[in-house]
Amino acid sequence: MSTNDTPRHDELVVTHAPEGVVDPGLPPHQPRLGDTDPKASKRSERIVAALFGLSVLGSIGVVVAYFAFPPGESVSSIQQSNMFLGLGLAFCFAGIGFGAVHWAKSIMNDHEKVEERHPQRSSDEDRAAAVEVLKEGAADSGIARRSALKGGLITALALLPLPVALPLIGNVGADWDVSKFRHTMWRRGTRLMTDPTYRPIRAADVTIGSVVHVIPEGLHHDELESDQSFMDEKAKAVVLLVRLDERDLKHTEGSYHGIVAFSKICTHVGCPVALYEQQTHHLLCPCHQSTFDVADGAKVVFGPAKRALPQLPITVDDEGYLIATDDFSEPIGPSFWERVK
Amino acid sequence: MKAIAARRHHRQAPVVLLVLALLVMGGVYAAFATTSADATVVTQSDDDVEAGRKLFAANCASCHGLNAEGRQNAPSLVGVGAASVYFQVSTGRMPMQADAPQAEAKPPQFGEEATRQLAAYVASLGAGPAIPTEDQVDPAKGDPASGMALFRTNCSMCHAASGAGGALTQGKYAPSVLNTDPAAIYTAMATGPQSMPVFNDMTLTPEEKRDIIAFIDAQKEGAPGGLDLGQIGPVGEGMWAFIVGMGLLIACAVWIGAKSS
Numbered sequence: 001m002s003t004n005d006t007p008r009h010d011e012l013v014v015t016h017a018p019e020g021v022v023d024p025g026l027p028p029h030q031p032r033l034g035d036t037d038p039k040a041s042k043r044s045e046r047i048v049a050a051l052f053g054l055s056v057l058g059s060i061g062v063v064v065a066y067f068a069f070p071p072g073e074s075v076s077s078i079q080q081s082n083m084f085l086g087l088g089l090a091f092c093f094a095g096i097g098f099g100a101v102h103w104a105k106s107i108m109n110d111h112e113k114v115e116e117r118h119p120q121r122s123s124d125e126d127r128a129a130a131v132e133v134l135k136e137g138a139a140d141s142g143i144a145r146r147s148a149l150k151g152g153l154i155t156a157l158a159l160l161p162l163p164v165a166l167p168l169i170g171n172v173g174a175d176w177d178v179s180k181f182r183h184t185m186w187r188r189g190t191r192l193m194t195d196p197t198y199r200p201i202r203a204a205d206v207t208i209g210s211v212v213h214v215i216p217e218g219l220h221h222d223e224l225e226s227d228q229s230f231m232d233e234k235a236k237a238v239v240l241l242v243r244l245d246e247r248d249l250k251h252t253e254g255s256y257h258g259i260v261a262f263s264k265i266c267t268h269v270g271c272p273v274a275l276y277e278q279q280t281h282h283l284l285c286p287c288h289q290s291t292f293d294v295a296d297g298a299k300v301v302f303g304p305a306k307r308a309l310p311q312l313p314i315t316v317d318d319e320g321y322l323i324a325t326d327d328f329s330e331p332i333g334p335s336f337w338e339r340v341k
Numbered sequence: 342m343k344a345i346a347a348r349r350h351h352r353q354a355p356v357v358l359l360v361l362a363l364l365v366m367g368g369v370y371a372a373f374a375t376t377s378a379d380a381t382v383v384t385q386s387d388d389d390v391e392a393g394r395k396l397f398a399a400n401c402a403s404c405h406g407l408n409a410e411g412r413q414n415a416p417s418l419v420g421v422g423a424a425s426v427y428f429q430v431s432t433g434r435m436p437m438q439a440d441a442p443q444a445e446a447k448p449p450q451f452g453e454e455a456t457r458q459l460a461a462y463v464a465s466l467g468a469g470p471a472i473p474t475e476d477q478v479d480p481a482k483g484d485p486a487s488g489m490a491l492f493r494t495n496c497s498m499c500h501a502a503s504g505a506g507g508a509l510t511q512g513k514y515a516p517s518v519l520n521t522d523p524a525a526i527y528t529a530m531a532t533g534p535q536s537m538p539v540f541n542d543m544t545l546t547p548e549e550k551r552d553i554i555a556f557i558d559a560q561k562e563g564a565p566g567g568l569d570l571g572q573i574g575p576v577g578e579g580m581w582a583f584i585v586g587m588g589l590l591i592a593c594a595v596w597i598g599a600k601s602s
Contacts, residue, residue, distance in 0.1 A: 030600070032600075032601050032602060033602055034601075044601075074562070075562040075563055075564075075565050076562065076563075078565040079563065079565060079567060082565070082566070082567055083567065086567075101596070101597050105597075105600075105601040106601040110600065110601070194544065195494050196490050196491065196494055197491070197549065201543070202543065205541070205543035206541075206543065206544075207539050207541050208539075209533045209538055209539040210533075210538060210539045210540070210541060210544060211495075211538035211539075211540070211544075212544050213494045213495060242538070272498065274498040275498050275499050275509065275515075276538050277509060277510065277513070277536040278533055278535075278536055278537060278538045278539070279535065279536055280510070280536075282510065284509065284510065286498050286507075291510065
């Protein structure tokens with residue numbers, strides 16, 4: 001396909017080229033050092049051989065390192081194992097790659113060759129023949145006439161995606177019960193427990209400026225049927241408990257002497273909101289920097305979240321431990337289709 | 342006296358004598374023990390408090406007020422406890438260098454002795470968390486596995502899962518905890534300095550605090566994956582991939598395309 005001899009310029013190209021621009025053609029051929037100097041050519045050969053040799057050493061190195069430096073138990077032995085295996089792999093691949101490229105560049109000939117593009121459009125005869133074939137086939141099948149067959153084919157094609165799509169969607173969860181998004185484990189009288197140590201919280205022990213990560217009483221591996229339900233329930237029920245100076249709180253409903261509890265699930269996309277700045281009373285979401293004002297009912301003061309964090313109304317029981325007085329007043333977390341507001 | 346002497350051969354005399362002797366012994370011991378204990382504590386803390394008061398007046402009072410009652414830009418220190426002074430002074434955060442969004446750690450401005458005296462003075466103003474003992478902050482005595490669970494829940498959202506720290510708002514940030522002195526970690530949890538919330542002994546018991554210290558200590562071995570790029574998350578890793586990784590690919594492409602000399 002090489003050719004300086006058949007410049008079959010396509011008419012299209014010529015008409016679109018701006019006038020006055022002349023094809024400069026190829027630059028003059030520059031011989032390489034190795035083309036004229038046999039010593040340089042030999043040197044290139046040695047370099048390529050050395051690169052392949054490096055690859056061989058790398059491969060042997062990986063085998064040696066595999067046995068000499070097992071990952072073991074300690075961090076430093078894992079680091080050592082990774083480093084030697086990685087270095088060996090790097091050399092064995094890079095040696096072959098660089099060697100092959102250097103071979104092609106410095107030893108193989110470098111004569112420029114020109115390949116002209118073919119026009120993409122088929123010839124008119126070929127196009128007419130193709131249309132003819134299609135028409136003949138359509139007429140032969142009688143698709144216009146045999147409407148029962150046509151309907152059958154369309155139905156079959158329409159149902160075809162089902163056997164693929166149904167298991168795919170089913171495996172995502174196969175659970176169409178959205179009501180569970182509306183409620184959490186919190187009930188009237190549920191004690192607030194520390195996460196992950198699972199201890200009840202005495203209101204008197206919570207100092208001003210404290211933050212406690214809270215789960216409901218009953219959210220414990222011993223009291224739930226499976227780890228899956230533990231994770232599902234925990235994902236909804238986690239709460240952040242904060243104690244402020246009571247004078248700083250703008251609304252005191254649901255709070256107990258300056259102790260307030262809010263859902264830890266961001267109303268934006270559901271990350272755990274837990275960066276609490278004690279001095280500003282701001283609560284930040286680590287994912288997208290939504291900022292909630294804990295002193296003002298966890299209202300959004302910055303960021304992409306649209307709704308305040310739902311508040312868990314709390315009080316204390318006879319023994320002075322914090323308990324919930326109800327579930328959250330609205331579904332926690334990000335919006336979903338069936339959510340009314 | 343004669344009546345007592347006359348009864349010294351009485352059958353019950355040894356019993357009476359024994360009881361009397363025990364009473365005397367107990368009384369002497371009790372008196373000795375209390376006085377000695379009181380004496381050491383009182384004298385030591387009196388001296389320390391007095392020395393601390395002088396240090397405070399010379400170095401801290403210009404912002405916190407002569408009686409540590411607080412001013413417009415500096416909080417009252419009544420009731421913050423010795424632990425708070427230990428954290429702020431031993432990490433060099435106080436005295437504060439400049440009126441910045443946050444007091445930064447720097448080389449401490451007071452020696453151990455002076456820090457202890459300042460702490461004793463501030464502790465004498467009102468009850469607050471005390472400086473932990475060596476035993477309470479010994480990483481070898483904590484359980485790093487339990488510490489990891491606690492760190493993940495209570496600390497990682499600000500100080501990052503790696504402990505390398507992270508940004509807060511308006512120039513504030515959660516510093517790296519990886520090279521922090523164990524007692525400073527303990528006192529920071531107990532007192533909640535600056536933006537940090539308080540984790541008192543109800544939220545995290547002293548044993549749990551020690552577990553967290555053990556977990557942080559275990560991170561000093563480094564990351565098994567190798568170079569950790571500062572452990573600041575996707576920003577650092579992305580920079581590396583874009584600049585170094587893609588730079589190398591471009592360099593290779595240019596080399597492959599270039600004519601050999």
